[in-house]
Amino acid sequence: MKYVKVGIVGANGYSGAELIRLLLQHPYASIEVLISNSTTGSLLTEQYPQFQDIIHMKLDTFNINEIASRVELLFFATPSGVANKIIPxxxxxxxxxxxxxxxxxxxxxxxxxxxxxxxxxNVEYLSKAVYGLAEYNEEKIRNSQLIANPGCFPTATLLGLLPALQGEWIDPNSIIIDGKTGVSGAGRKPKVGSLFSEVNENVNAYKIGHHQHIPEIEQSIFDVTGNKVNISFTTHLIPMTRGIMCTMYTKLVKKGTIDEVHQYYEDIFKDSEFVRVRPIGNIPATKEVYGSNYCDIGLYVDERTDRLIIVSVIDNLVKGASGQAIQNMNLVNGWDRSAGLASAPIFP
Structure with missing residues (x-):
């Protein structure tokens, strides 16, 4: 079996730390480089004491020649606007x-x-990147040098919506998405909006109409279905650490029972080990995927209003970020898709 040396740029953030946690249990990948320009020179355990006696590494600065001599694959868990300068x-x-x-x-x-x-x-590299929604782009991912890992909200949204669109069950222009996320999605850098006293006992709608994930969702829907859509997408920050729930309201255009819609979803995802279509009448909660790479989907056909309501939940730091990135690494290297990821959710 081929073993791969990997590095993480942005190792001091939440997604970087989650990459480390997951890679430590990966059978074929070894962590060789941890990069963090803001905390260069410090030990990883100074930033994250939970890794004491598990991994003893310093956080380095970015030096392309040194990195190239030590790794074959790099994860970029950096803020927006950084990776486009250095990935080329x-x-x-x-x-x-x-x-x-x-x-x-x-x-x-x-x-x-x-x-x-x-x-x-480096706009010329945009056409070279493969969108890393593993359940839909597996073959392209396998042959890619550059993978654009999906955002957390788009992951939950697309896995919930795409089967309904593929099966032409719903009106593509009827989509309303209500998204809720835990505070870790805002990152580790201190901000007023993510302070405990701001978030606790509070629900906040933000970026209404101009969330950066809107074009990503619309682009991906077009890529899979050929439908040019304009979605209504509103996100909410809620007082929990991890988790995303997207509740999607759509207009049915094809008559079908909940049994038929449910069976269609099960057929679509029958070979996808990380997507679990819940039994009819069973709607998932964020706690039921906590710490795991699962996306759980619940379905409800509202016959009174002719709507299909889809509920999709993920852990934003795992399936919504680091876990999906490792899933993509597995595909690139021809490994089992679940290598390093086959663990049950943490509950409660």
Whole structure:
């Protein structure tokens, strides 16, 4: 079996730490480099004491020549606007890259100015990136040098919506998405909006109409179904650490019972070990996927309003970020898709 040396750029953030936790149990990958420009020189255990006596490594600065001599694959768990500047340097050195930041998810460079607020410095690489929604792009991912890991909200949304669109069960322009996320999705950098006293006993709707994940969801729907859609997407910050729940309201255009819709979803995901379609009448909760790489989907056909209601839950740091990145690494290297990820959710 081929073993791969990997590194993490942005190792001091939540997604970086989650990559470390998951990679430590991976049978074929070894962590060789941890990069964090903001905390260079410190021990990983100074940032995350939970790794004491488990991994003894320093956080280094980014040096492409040194990195190229030590790793074959790099994960980028950096803030938006960083990876687009340095990933091309890595690709030129023959390093495979998996970007968790969003810098290569959109194909139109102008969209980064509008939705992300920065100018992309290497737009010619946008067409070279493969969107890493593993359940839908497996073959392209296997042959890719650059993978754009999906965002957390798009992962939950797309896995919930795409089967309904593929089966032409719903009106593509009827989609309303109510998204809720835990505070870890905001990252580790201190911000007023993620302080305990701001978040506790509070629910906050944010980025209404201009969330950066809107074009990503719409682009992916077009790629899979050919439908150009305009979705209504509202996100909410809720007082919990981990988890995303997306409740999607759609208009049925094809008559079908809940049994027929449910069976269609089960057929779509029958070979997807990390997507679990819940039994009819069983709606998932975020706690039921906590710490795992699962996406759980619940379905309800409202015959009174002719709506299909889809509820999709993930752990935003695992299936929504680091776990999916490792799932993509497994595909790139021809390993079992569940290598390093086959663990049950933590409960309660």
């Amino acid at each position: 340097l890595c690709l030129e050195k023959g390093i495979k890259c998996i970007d968790l930041s969003g810098d290569f998810r959109l194909r139109n460079g102008d969209d980064y100015v509008h939705w992300y607020g920065f100018e992309h410095e």
